Amino acid sequence: MQKINKRAEPGSLTTWKRRNPTGCYDDLSHVERIDIRHACSVEQYYLCAYCCQSIGQKDDDCMNEHVEARRIAPQRSLDFANIVVSCKTPRQCDAAHGSQPLPLTPLMDECETEFQFKISGRVEGLTDRAKEAIRVLNLGDHEMHNRALIEKRKQLSQVLLLANGVDPNQGVDDDELLKLVIADLLTPIDGKLAPFAPVAVSILKGWVSS
Numbered sequence: 001m002q003k004i005n006k007r008a009e010p011g012s013l014t015t016w017k018r019r020n021p022t023g024c025y026d027d028l029s030h031v032e033r034i035d036i037r038h039a040c041s042v043e044q045y046y047l048c049a050y051c052c053q054s055i056g057q058k059d060d061d062c063m064n065e066h067v068e069a070r071r072i073a074p075q076r077s078l079d080f081a082n083i084v085v086s087c088k089t090p091r092q093c094d095a096a097h098g099s100q101p102l103p104l105t106p107l108m109d110e111c112e113t114e115f116q117f118k119i120s121g122r123v124e125g126l127t128d129r130a131k132e133a134i135r136v137l138n139l140g141d142h143e144m145h146n147r148a149l150i151e152k153r154k155q156l157s158q159v160l161l162l163a164n165g166v167d168p169n170q171g172v173d174d175d176e177l178l179k180l181v182i183a184d185l186l187t188p189i190d191g192k193l194a195p196f197a198p199v200a201v202s203i204l205k206g207w208v209s210s
Contacts, residue, residue, distance in 0.1 A: 002198035009080035010035040025077035045193040049084035054195035103129035121154025
């Protein structure tokens with residue numbers, strides 16, 4: 001995951017809520033929903049809030065997702081601070097989340113320190129809540145759970161590392177060089193980060209000497 005810094009909600013949502021003080025998310029029109037999706041995509045640099053694969057390349061490859069599920073917190077269905085954009089991959093991310101509680105979210109700073117991504121493509125939870133989040137979202141801690149995501153994450157993160165002059169099979173001993181590569185990976189181009197860039201960053205941070 002990458003930490004998502006929420007910004008102001010879209011003006012169309014503010015206007016709609018003012019006109020419909022007792023409304024809920026299900027009552028929104030297509031216009032407000034699209035505006036929410038666009039605003040969240042911009043905040044997330046066009047990466048899925050959970051798995052960090054690219055979104056927004058097609059009209060139907062992502063959807064608005066309530067971090068705290070509507071069944072759990074119906075009063076937050078129109079709270080923009082509770083909405084992110086997720087990919088629509090079957091059996092992971094939004095599709096896996098459903099209405100389950102999510103103890104560690106991309107709205108928390110710790111989402112960037114409590115998950116450790118491996119060069120193998122697997123992800124490891126360093127805390128109990130991280131392990132539970134991986135289970136809830138099916139983020140691929142083992143091939144038997146989500147082999148497709150693990151392979152995709154492995155291939156694309158290795159491509160990113162190679163493109164930045166880092167051999168994923170050998171690693172790098174120069175901490176200053178690693179920090180420069182990390183900064184480059186986290187610099188958006190035309191408002192977008194490369195798919196799985198936060199994953200590559202997590203791998204590199206695991207190589208930086210403490």
